[in-house]
Structures are given as C-alpha cells and as structure tokens.
Amino acid sequence: MPQTAAAPEVLVVQPGDDDPLARFGEWFAGLGLETETVRTFAGETVPADLGADALVVLGGEMSSLDDANHPWLERVRALVRNSVSHGKPTLGICLGAQLLAQALGGRVVKGAAGTEGGVVPVELTAACDDDLLFHGLGPQIEVASMHGDAVEELPPGAILLGTGATYPHQAFRAAPYTWAVQFHPEIPPETYAQWASEFRSADPGERQRVADGVAAVAEADAGIRRVAELLATRFAELVTSRARGTGRDDG
Secondary structure (H helix, E strand, C coil): CCCCCCEEEEEEEEECCCCCHHHHHHHHHHCEEEEEEHHHHHHHCCCCCCCCCCCEEECCCCCCCCCCCCCCHHHHHHHHHHHHHHHEEEEECCCHHHHHHHHHEEEEEECCCCEEEEEEEEECHHHHHHCCCCCCCCEEEEEEEEEEEEEEEEECCCEEECCCCCCCCCEEEECCEEEEEECCCCCCCHHHHHHHCCCCCHHHHHHHHHHHHHHHHHHHHHHHHHHHHHHHHHHHHHHHHHCCCCCCCCH
C-alpha cells in the first residue's frame, strides 16, 4: 500500500496564556496541518532549530523590549532567523511581529500614541497585488488590535503591505515567505473582550478606547473573520506546498 504523506507541521510559539492560536488553529486543522505549541508563559523551552515546516509566533502581554524579565525573547528571535534562513513560512502576530522585526534588523519602540485597541482600518499598499497572503483583499481591511509597542523601523528590505493612521507599520513581508502583522487576525470577539476587561492604564482616554473596542470588534467581526480566514488559508496552503515541494515558489 502507498504510504500517506505526513501532515505538514507548524510550530507555534505562544508567549501569552490568554492569546492562543484560536481561530487559526481551527482553520489550520481543517486544512490538514498539525500544530505543536511551545508555551513560553509556562516555562517551555523555545528550540534553537525549527524542525517543523513553518513557524507562527503569537502575541502576549509582555513587551518585546523587556528581555530583562523575559530572557526567552531572544530565543524566539533566534528561532525566527533560523526559520527564515531555511525558507520556511513564518508569521509573526502582534508581539510576534515585533520580535520578527527585531530579529531581522528592524526597530521596535513603545508606541508614542499609547495602546491601539479595538477595530483599526488598515490601508493596503500596491505591494499586496502580488503578495501570496494579501492579494485581492481590497484597498482597506478592518482588523482587531491590541498593542502598546510598535514597529518603528522595518527590517532592511522589508516590504510594507498595510499601514494605519496611528501606527504605520501594520503589516509587512520581510522575506519571500515571512510576514508580520501588528493586529490580531487569530482572535474572536470574546478574546478581545477578555483582554479589555483586564486592561489597566493610568490614561483614561486609553482605557476608554480599549473598552469601546469590545462592541466595535463584535460588530465588525464578519469582515474581520473573512479576512482572517483568507490569511490563514493562504498561509496553510503555502505551508503545505512548501512542505511537499509543490506550488508557487515566488513571494
């Protein structure tokens, strides 16, 4: 009997206990991917080499600038570099996007405008026209967001895919199969509502902005989910084609 090909595997780094793969996990499974999760919040060790076919780095409440309290952050950056160097599909989400930017020579700062939360309109650039993940999504998408740090400078050679009014580097491609998004395509409205309920800030305007986002994210979820599922599906299809040596080989 012919042997069945092994399912492609995605290694997921989960820094925050309240930010799992969520919807992306459901979509990946439905498309035949297996996932293994390294939970750094629980003390699990980030590997030095990526044995899986792809890498996803999720978000978390810690700052990408806080290596002193979270020394494993540098291990995540090193793993990103390892993944990119081997041409494996790589996706950074929120904190993961910031770590990816740092790993590849970009710069992250504490956001001058404070926490960006709720629904954020993202203008897509002309570079999306032939991008493997972002093509055909339209001139603008709405996304769910919650972050305080921001990518100030893109890595050398990175291509901006999405920009916002408050923080300009919302999505970018840093290598042919390497993407970063500052927003949270993986979460349902319930996760945002949980984060908002736990959000603390001395700035009343910031607190109100995050709180107002609960209803806004729920109301906009149909569009947010549509875009998120397209991104997840396209990433999964790329992982499968790369793992099996088939499909497009451009980025």
